[in-house]
Amino acid sequence: RKEVEQDPGPFNVPEGATVAFNCTYSNSASQSFFWYRQDCRKEPKLLMSVYSSGNEDGRFTAQLNRASQYISLLIRDSKLSDSATYLCVVKARPPAAAAGNKLTFGGGTRVLVKP
Amino acid sequence: DTGVSQDPRHKITKRGQNVTFRCDPISEHNRLYWYRQTLGQGPEFLTYFQNEAQLEKSRLLSDRFSAERPKGSFSTLEIQRTEQGDSAMYLCASSLAGGPKETQYFGPGTRLLVL
Numbered sequence: 069r070k071e072v073e074q075d076p077g078p079f080n081v082p083e084g085a086t087v088a089f090n091c092t093y094s095n096s097a098s099q100s101f102f103w104y105r106q107d108c109r110k111e112p113k114l115l116m117s118v119y120s121s122g123n124e125d126g127r128f129t130a131q132l133n134r135a136s137q138y139i140s141l142l143i144r145d146s147k148l149s150d151s152a153t154y155l156c157v158v159k160a161r162p163p164a165a166a167a168g169n170k171l172t173f174g175g176g177t178r179v180l181v182k183p
Numbered sequence: 184d185t186g187v188s189q190d191p192r193h194k195i196t197k198r199g200q201n202v203t204f205r206c207d208p209i210s211e212h213n214r215l216y217w218y219r220q221t222l223g224q225g226p227e228f229l230t231y232f233q234n235e236a237q238l239e240k241s242r243l244l245s246d247r248f249s250a251e252r253p254k255g256s257f258s259t260l261e262i263q264r265t266e267q268g269d270s271a272m273y274l275c276a277s278s279l280a281g282g283p284k285e286t287q288y289f290g291p292g293t294r295l296l297v298l
Contacts, residue, residue: 111289112226155225157225169278170216170228
């Protein structure tokens, strides 16, 4: 079983609609959570961090459910430019102070916004 | 541009050849990560440096792979005796050590094709 699992999609979304998708993670010691966006043949870019209380950034809302170990992303009023792959990312608590904060990525959820 | 840079952006090589990639992190960042991404998958962690010290290596990093960060600034990733299975996008990321909310910024990647 992968540490971070996502529905690969694609989610075909009419422009202006709302789309939501989840990811699940298996490591209960996970400490930090993020959504990254990746355009075709480009590098991942941080979209937003995910906080326990849920957080919103413009049209994007992220939620974290630690008890069920899942993270969600909701996109409102979808734009054509939202078409991308959305990567769910988890960071476990490092074992030592000097240890790095390696990121564990899901396989990505592809979203296609169509006119 | 003060972001993470990688060179070359593309590399085609024949099986059995050695290749070396370079990553220049954001100048004040003390942490540097290498990831590998294959088609349809999320990036997978390979190795991590804090300053010049290599502190963590993934099991994915076979003996044919070696990474260095000699002066704590740029890093190189060398693959010896390349195999077709090494074909992937190699991503470098850098960050400034700062706890759970530390953000990794990715370079554009080096796309490797082994024939």
